[in-house]
Amino acid sequence: MITPKEFSKHSNKEGIEIVDLKEQEDSSLIVEYQGNGLATTDKGQDDRIKVQLCWDAISYVIDNKGEETQILKGISGKANPGELLVLMGSSGAGKTTLLNILAGRVKSTGNAKIIGQITANGTSIKDIDFGYYSAYVTQEDILLPNLTPRESLMFSSRLRMPGHYNAHVDRVNSILQELRLVKCADNVIGSITKKGLSGGERKRVCIGMELITDPIVLLLDEPTSGLDSFTAEVVIDLLIEQARKGRTVMSTIHQPSSSIFDKFDRLILLAEGHLVYQGSAKDSPQYFAKFGFKCPRLMNPADYYMRLLHVVDRKHPTEEEHDKIEILVSAYNQVEPEDDFDSSKLEPLKHKHLIVPTNFVEQFLLLFRRAWINARRDPLAGRLLFTEYIMVAVLVDLICNNLAKNYDSASTRTQLLFLSMATVAFFSCQNAAMQFPSETPLFLKESKQRIYSTASYYLSKSLADLPMQFLPLLVYCLMIYWVIPFNDYDASKFFIFYFVLVLLQISAIGLGYILGCMVKTETVALAIVPIFMQPMMLYSGLFPSVNHYPEGFFWIQYISCMRWAVEALCANEYNDLGMHCQHCTDCYKCDPLRDLDFTNSIGVCVLYLCILLVGYRVIAYLLLWKRAVNARR
Numbered sequence: 001m002i003t004p005k006e007f008s009k010h011s012n013k014e015g016i017e018i019v020d021l022k023e024q025e026d027s028s029l030i031v032e033y034q035g036n037g038l039a040t041t042d043k044g045q046d047d048r049i050k051v052q053l054c055w056d057a058i059s060y061v062i063d064n065k066g067e068e069t070q071i072l073k074g075i076s077g078k079a080n081p082g083e084l085l086v087l088m089g090s091s092g093a094g095k096t097t098l099l100n101i102l103a104g105r106v107k108s109t110g111n112a113k114i115i116g117q118i119t120a121n122g123t124s125i126k127d128i129d130f131g132y133y134s135a136y137v138t139q140e141d142i143l144l145p146n147l148t149p150r151e152s153l154m155f156s157s158r159l160r161m162p163g164h165y166n167a168h169v170d171r172v173n174s175i176l177q178e179l180r181l182v183k184c185a186d187n188v189i190g191s192i193t194k195k196g197l198s199g200g201e202r203k204r205v206c207i208g209m210e211l212i213t214d215p216i217v218l219l220l221d222e223p224t225s226g227l228d229s230f231t232a233e234v235v236i237d238l239l240i241e242q243a244r245k246g247r248t249v250m251s252t253i254h255q256p257s258s259s260i261f262d263k264f265d266r267l268i269l270l271a272e273g274h275l276v277y278q279g280s281a282k283d284s285p286q287y288f289a290k291f292g293f294k295c296p297r298l299m300n301p302a303d304y305y306m307r308l309l310h311v312v313d314r315k316h317p318t319e320e321e322h323d324k325i326e327i328l329v330s331a332y333n334q335v336e337p338e339d340d341f342d343s344s345k346l347e348p349l350k351h352k353h354l355i356v357p358t359n360f361v362e363q364f365l366l367l368f369r370r371a372w373i374n375a376r377r378d379p380l381a382g383r384l385l386f387t388e389y390i391m392v393a394v395l396v397d398l399i400c401n402n403l404a405k406n407y408d409s410a411s412t413r414t415q416l417l418f419l420s421m422a423t424v425a426f427f428s429c430q431n432a433a434m435q436f437p438s439e440t441p442l443f444l445k446e447s448k449q450r451i452y453s454t455a456s457y458y459l460s461k462s463l464a465d466l467p468m469q470f471l472p473l474l475v476y477c478l479m480i481y482w483v484i485p486f487n488d489y490d491a492s493k494f495f496i497f498y499f500v501l502v503l504l505q506i507s508a509i510g511l512g513y514i515l516g517c518m519v520k521t522e523t524v525a526l527a528i529v530p531i532f533m534q535p536m537m538l539y540s541g542l543f544p545s546v547n548h549y550p551e552g553f554f555w556i557q558y559i560s561c562m563r564w565a566v567e568a569l570c571a572n573e574y575n576d577l578g579m580h581c582q583h584c585t586d587c588y589k590c591d592p593l594r595d596l597d598f599t600n601s602i603g604v605c606v607l608y609l610c611i612l613l614v615g616y617r618v619i620a621y622l623l624l625w626k627r628a629v630n631a632r633r
């Protein structure tokens, strides 16, 4: 395994200046380079540092419209290096809240207050950048589903750590080996909807993503939830291995089997925000037995504690539940705090900032490659989109083909142009809106870790998503254009037709990004797309009835990419087509554009489309940036 020291060795040769990025604005997350060298974290010097994390009288109070709720009630404790400390308690006891506070993921805000002190080797974590020393593995598996474990770890390593390419390869290989992921290293990770790695393998990849930076403190929120007991035991063994390397490992665990429980070094039990036990997991049954709560001989102590500490209605506990918790809390308050760890040899932690080892261009290139691989393997962007377009094209071709070139067929022609436009707008917007919610958790997590800037992420994603969209659209256009046929088989007009639809597609993807940024789940994204698209469609210029609607809504046509696309398509179609009505074969007055009240040239419509395209993208960027800023707070 390449140790941080070796990374440091590579870097020191290059003589790199490290730039403190913490205080810089999001858009300027750039490390300055000296020569062609690499940035360094100089973490190697801390190779043998061990951290004891202590927290004293932690309370967490939420003010909900004047009603105060105390979620954590004066909790003190410590996590020692070399040990696996497990946090247990009934649902809603405050385990995740405590872990999040210790990780610095929850901060005091206007309506939430954290009281108490947290120190690492005696230094308040407020005085150091604790993220430099620690890593947090969330309960949800935050991974890109279309990447393999090797690719995920490699991108994580290259974005977060300095070093030569080969050093990253060695480090990733060593982590894959350590986490026993070699066999599945090159299989696609997958998701709930796409079969890939098993739950245990996915969780190990998540742990690997955090181990890449070689953190000294590893915090995990329910790493075994959703796993069968054997797989859960594999994950716990792995955490114990990490702890034995000198790391401080603390994890919440929901329902451990008895063989898993036997492996815990230390245990913290919470009940209704109170601390009711802290100490050796092995000694815990004897402790509770002293107060009359004896775990039956053949019962798993973890199950017994869950039942013991469970409160049915947390707002209105029964008298029995209330008394039971009170006995346990006051009993624990009498216990002398354990002092079995010699903390005198622990070095005080130095104030070090998380640094970004890549500059904007490197971030962009790495993120573009990552997004491109993810998009290329995404069934939504690939096969499904192709299938959608081909099915619509076949249907249109079957119903309408060989349209006559005369004024009487103009309304059908216009409707077909409208249908082409609406198909592209809907498919593009929907796909983009649905992609964002599944990808934003990783973006927000990495934003929190200040790995890259929002601008580099957004730019890379925007560009990587496009090529996968252009090709299905080209096939769709080719399939309908020549069969209908539009524009009297004019090839040059075909390119304008395709170009307008490409602009519409890019605009609609931007609109999809806006909607995707506003929601958290794919289902909601799917539901809100029509809410935004339908008014835009209504004001696309093809429905004269809108002239009778209240004037207050007319502005919608100016923000509707569909309106300008359809006008450009109609102008492209009817300019110079020389249509005649059946009644006046020689007259050129029958003008569908005049009937539709379309007076703008293709150029003007394209200009409007371009303005909207940029506008949508800027709004989506601002929304994403706001989310990143909030995540960092």
Ligand SMILES: Nc1ncnc2c1ncn2[C@@H]1O[C@H](COP(=O)(O)OP(=O)(O)OP(=O)(O)O)[C@@H](O)[C@H]1O
Residues within 6 Å of the ligand: 062, 071, 089, 090, 091, 092, 093, 094, 095, 096, 097, 098, 112
């Ligand atoms: N920001 C918040 N606003 C309101 N209530 C909150 C907030 N954060 C946590 N809570 C409440 O605090 C309680 C403890 O939440 P927490 O997630 O820490 O529980 P937990 O012990 O991890 O439960 P579980 O095992 O079910 O995940 C819950 O009732 C939760 O609803």
